[in-house]
Amino acid sequence: MTFRRFARSATVAALASAAVLAWAQQPSIRVAHIDTFSGPTASTGATVAKTLLYAVQRINERGGVLGRKFEVVQMDNAGDSNKAVASLTSTVDQNIRLLVQAGNSGIAGALLTAVDKHNQRNPDKRVLYLNYGSALPELTEAKCSFWMFRFEAHQRMKMRAIADYVAKTPSIQKIYLLNQDYSFGHEVSKDAREIIGKARADVQFVGDEFHPFGKIKDFSPYVLKIKQAGADTVLTGNWGNDLALLVRASKEAGLKTKYITYYGGLYGVPTAIGPAGEDTVLQIASWHPNVPVEDKQPELEKLQKDFKANFGEDLYYTSILVQMDMLAKAIEKVGNADDVAAIARALEGMEYDSPFGKIKMRKDDHQATHPLYINQLVKGVKYDAEGLGLGWKTVAKVDGSVTEPPLACKMKRPD
Incomplete structure (x- = not known):
């Protein structure tokens, strides 16, 4: 090797080392993840935490944002609204300007109220709240806020997709509504009658019942009512053990009824349902692992493979990956990660051709x-x-434009 070539190689190596050092010295962009990591629903918190870490890992591996890495700071709300609000205080104390949360809609509502109050009182320490899946519609309707973005379709939007499916499925004639006796269950019941009723006026609702949350050990009396009503379909917002026990009791009774669910694919639920779910359980979801196989998308299939190899679970919460990608794009557009008002404006109206389909963030x-x-x-x-x-197979795909709800938000914007 000549001296000149050696010098050039040494220069390239020095520049590469300097770039690595500069990357290492840049402060990370910290994101507070305020969610449930202990208590009865901790398994869901663990799954979403893995997905958030995976989303951040993907962004960091491609160079981060503005030469900086994302860093997740976990904060356990233990399924309690007061602890979630206390975590907001910790977020601000640590000078973290970005927070993510979803899951329990009651906690989301309390956290949203706290964020609004904090940002109004502390304009120099504002935070931006990104929600990847709380189901309550009012979070982007009556309670909508400039400081909160939701990246997952809410319950009523999903009901619109279910109604579209029912409208195109003549075999569905008699629907039995069975839900847990709390706010979400009541919303599912009310919206099913209204939205499906408009889409298919000939459909009969042959039952509409609520049961205590998490207390029923034997669902056979409910299954008997479903059978006596002649229902061909049960629509339920049930989740966890209440869903698994219901489907298993139905199978044991020899019932051929189909179950349209919101949460049949949550981690642990397919295992709890077991073989009783075959050809019986349907779910409404943003994605499932066999979509890339059905659509012949090997690059998308690689996401499923990588996630399962790293975390031992199927990829489920794709909204988290979308959320972090869109956040990264907004920060790059603004040019810094601290001006959360500018980042919010960059997110407004953003359209993103994600690996999971076209995403549109409504400005209003x-x-x-x-x-x-x-x-x-x-x-x-x-x-x-x-x-x-057993695994998931697509029986219907509904475009985002079909589920888009009418605007019901009167947003107060900062000066």
């Missing part, structure tokens, strides 16, 4: 619209659910 209420899938638990698909021998 900060609600994302995106495609939704009706999936059925079946045999014979490439990726099964939790080693069950």
Whole structure:
């Protein structure tokens, strides 16, 4: 090697080392993740935490944002609204300007109120709240806020997708509504009658019942009522053990009824339902692992493979990946990660061709619209659910424009 070539190689190596050193010295962009990491629903918190870390890892591996890495700071709200609000105080004390949360809509509502009050009182320490999936519609309607963005379709939007499916499925004639006796269950019941009723005036609602949350050990009396009503479909917002026990009791009774669910694919639920779910359980979701197989998208399939290899679970909360990608784009557009008002304005109206379909963040209420899938638990698909021998297959895909709700937000904007 000549001296000149050696010098050039040494210069390149020195520049590369300097770049690595500069990257390492840049302060990270910290994001507070305020969610439930202990208590009865901690398993869901663990899954979303893994997905957030995966989303951040992907962004950091491609160079981060403005030469800076994202860093997640976990804060456990233990399923308690007061602890979530206390975590907001900790977020501000640590000079973290970005926070994410979802799951329990009651906690989301309390946190949203706290963020609004804090930002009004502390214009120099404002924070931006990104929500990846709380179901309550009012968060982007009556309670909408300039400081909060939701990246997942809410319950009523998903009901619109279900109604679209019902309208195109003549075999659905008699629907039984069975839900947990709390706010979400009552919303599912009310919206099903209204939205599905408009889409299919000939459909009969042959039952509309609520049961205590998490207290029923034997669902056979409810299954008997479903059978006596002649229902061909049960629509339920049930989740966790209440859903698993209901489906299993239905199978034991020899009922052929289909179950359209919101949360049949949550981590642990397919295992809890077991073989009883075959051809019986459907769910409304943003995605499922067999979508890239069905659509012949190997690059998208790689996300599922990578996530499962790293975390031992199927990729489920794709809204978290979308959320962090859109946040990164907004920060890059603004040119810094501290001016959260400018970042919010950059997010408003943003359209993003994500790996999971076209995402549009509405400016007027900060609600994302995106495609939704009706999936059925079946045999014979490439990726099964939790080693069950059954996996999700698309029976209907609904475009985001179909689910887009009318505006019901009167947003107060900062000066």
